[in-house]
Amino acid sequence: MSERKTAKEIVLETLKKEKRPLTPKEIQKLTNLNYNTIRGRLQDLKKEGLVVRTENGWIYKEYLKK
Secondary structure, three states: OOOOOOHHHHHHHHHHHHOOOEOHHHHHHHHOOOHHHHHHHHHHHHHOOOEEEEOOEEEEHHHOOO
């Protein structure tokens, strides 16, 4: 039996996979998750220090150019 991933895990994995800033709309197209769910999970991930919002979209913190 496979484990079902949470929306937060899916959003984070998508940002890690793409390695570039993504808007919530782009994440929605890639994942088919609800737009408002994505926005909420991005805020959760931001509070946890895992993602950063840039002028071009959201990016996994480790990929942010210093």
